[in-house]
Amino acid sequence: xxxxxxxxWDEVTVGDELPPLVFEVTRSTLARDVVGTRDLYPIHHDPxxxxxxxxxxxxLNTMWYQGLIGRYANEWxxxxxxxxxxxxRMNAHGxxxxxxxxxxxxxxxxxDEAGRTLVELDVRIANGDQADAVxxxxxxxxx
Amino acid sequence: MxxxxxxxxxxxxxxxxxxxxxxxxxxxxxASAVRAYCSAVExxxxxxxxxxxxxxxxxxxxIAPPHALxxxxxxxxxxxxxxxxxxDRQQAANxxxxxxxxxxxxxxxxxxxxxxxEEYLEPFxxxxxxxxxxxxxxSISPVKRTKVGTGVFMTYEIEYYTEREERLVARARxxxxxxxxxxxxx
Numbered sequence: 001x002x003x004x005x006x007x008x009w010d011e012v013t014v015g016d017e018l019p020p021l022v023f024e025v026t027r028s029t030l031a032r033d034v035v036g037t038r039d040l041y042p043i044h045h046d047p048x049x050x051x052x053x054x055x056x057x058x059x060l061n062t063m064w065y066q067g068l069i070g071r072y073a074n075e076w077x078x079x080x081x082x083x084x085x086x087x088x089r090m091n092a093h094g095x096x097x098x099x100x101x102x103x104x105x106x107x108x109x110x111x112d113e114a115g116r117t118l119v120e121l122d123v124r125i126a127n128g129d130q131a132d133a134v135x136x137x138x139x140x141x142x143x
Numbered sequence: 144m145x146x147x148x149x150x151x152x153x154x155x156x157x158x159x160x161x162x163x164x165x166x167x168x169x170x171x172x173x174a175s176a177v178r179a180y181c182s183a184v185e186x187x188x189x190x191x192x193x194x195x196x197x198x199x200x201x202x203x204x205x206i207a208p209p210h211a212l213x214x215x216x217x218x219x220x221x222x223x224x225x226x227x228x229x230x231d232r233q234q235a236a237n238x239x240x241x242x243x244x245x246x247x248x249x250x251x252x253x254x255x256x257x258x259x260x261e262e263y264l265e266p267f268x269x270x271x272x273x274x275x276x277x278x279x280x281x282s283i284s285p286v287k288r289t290k291v292g293t294g295v296f297m298t299y300e301i302e303y304y305t306e307r308e309e310r311l312v313a314r315a316r317x318x319x320x321x322x323x324x325x326x327x328x329x
Contacts, residue, residue, distance in 0.1 A: 029183075036183025038176075038217040043255070053253045053324035054291035062256040063214045067184035070210040079188045080201050086210050087260040143201055 006078025009109070009117035009142040018076045018104035018121070023068065025098045030058050037063035059093035065134050069123050072102050073140045077119075084118065085139040092133040094125070100133075101126045107137070117142050147249070148286045154245050155283050163237035167306070168274040169219035169230075172207060172267065180211045202266050209263035212303060212313050216274055239280055239299060246321050251294050253324035261315045272306030281316070294322025 023029075034045050039061050042049040050058045070083050094100055108120030119140050127133035170176065181191050189196040190206055197205040207215060222230060234240050246252070267274070284296040296318055303313040 023184075032183040036180045037214040038220070039214070040220050041254070043253070062259050063211075064183055066210040066213070066259075066261075067180060067186060067208065070208050071181075071184050071186035071188070074186075074188050079190050079196075082266065083209050083263060085260070085262045087258070089258045090256065 006074075006076055006081055006142065009119065012106055012109055012119055012142070014106050014109055016106040018072070018106075021068075021072050021075075021102040023100040023102070025060065025094055025096055025100060027058075027096045030060065030096060033060055033064040036067070037061055039063060055093055055095075057093075057095040057097075059095050062088055062090060065090070065094075065125065065136070068100075068102065068125075069134075069136050069138065072104060072123065073121060073138060076104070077140050077142050080143040082141045082143070083138055084116075084141050087137045089135045090133075091135060092127055092130040094127050094133060098127045098129075100128075151245070151249060151286065155242055158238040158242040158245075159280050159283065161238040162277060162279045163239065164233065165275045165277050165304075166233065166237070168216045168276075169222075171273050171306070172215060172269050172271050174205060174269045176215060177205070177207045177211065177269065180208065180214050202268075204268060204270065206266045206268035209266065209313065210261065212261055212263070212274075212315065213259070216276055216303070237278075239278065239297075242280060242283065242297065243321065246295065250323040250325060251321045253292065253294075253322050255291070255320050255322075256317065257296065257320050258318040259315065260317075261313060263313050265310060265312045267305055267310075267312045270307070271310075274312075275304040275306060275309075277302045277304075289320060289322060291320070292322040292324050294320050296320055 043053055044058055044061050047058050065088050073083055074081050102125050104121050104123045106119055107122045110118050112118055121138050121140055123136040124132050125134035177191050190200050190202055194205055278299055278301040281298045281300050286295055298318045301315045304311055
């Protein structure tokens with residue numbers, strides 16, 4: 001759950017671990033993914049199409065992971081924290097039946113030319129089979 | 144890579160760096176779309192949900208998660224023909240779709256995002272109107288064999304503007320794999 005006051009920038013240390021977040025993926029998760037991200041590409045809702053295209057089942061799209069990673073960062077940084085940069089790389093699929101576990105580490109800390117207090121986070125999502133199913137790096141502005 | 148793909152590079156080259164005409168999002172930025180996005184990942188952040196809390200926050204109003212950028216710019220699922228025709232015409236003319244049409248001739252029709260990087264310059268949200276995007280192909284790799292099939296990596300870059308006040312609010316760099324899924328090794 002998100003709190004108004006997140007971590008304080010001056011108390012963050014490079015190497016700090018964020019608390020992990022667990023997300024169970026069901027077929028309904030995939031349905032909500034389609035509604036929420038508006039992505040109607042069949043590989044995310046049609047198992048026959050997904051398997052015919054080399055995937056083991058329908059799988060979560062990049063936009064859904066962007067949402068989960070943004071949520072994860074803001075829950076740590078507080079609701080006035082703001083994602084400034086987000087990179088997401090997909091190494092393996094997240095399919096119905098998978099349990100995703102999100103881990104994060106503080107990789108850097110800086111103040112930009114506008115005086116904004118920033119932290120760099122490395123985030124990785126395990127899908128139960130592969131520890132780095134999704135790998136992300138992001139810049140979070142703390143406030 | 145085999146002879147089947149000879150000449151493909153030359154056919155794709157004209158589309159690289161060619162900026163498409165600005166494309167407008169199908170719908171304006173709306174609170175309902177923001178909430179559907181947040182619901183998908185169970186994001187409870189009140190600056191997306193609660194008008195009063197959002198108004199008192201440093202943002203001063205409800206905003207969209209900046210990382211909802213791509214979702215908020217997805218094309219309409221369906222449009223009546225009198226609106227669809229114009230969208231189809233714009234799409235067919237854009238360099239990316241023309242490059243995709245060339246790749247389709249070589250059997251590469253399945254698209255998947257491999258790597259996506261976005262930079263958010265300013266908050267945006269309901270009330271900002273539609274979003275406009277300017278996009279261009281930055282590069283296309285030689286044909287490669289991947290675990291899902293044979294294809295190319297296409298990198299494109301996008302700038303996003305709000306309709307209201309025409310603010311540049313975000314930039315994105317996207318790497319997609321466009322491959323021949325019919326020859327899947329699975």
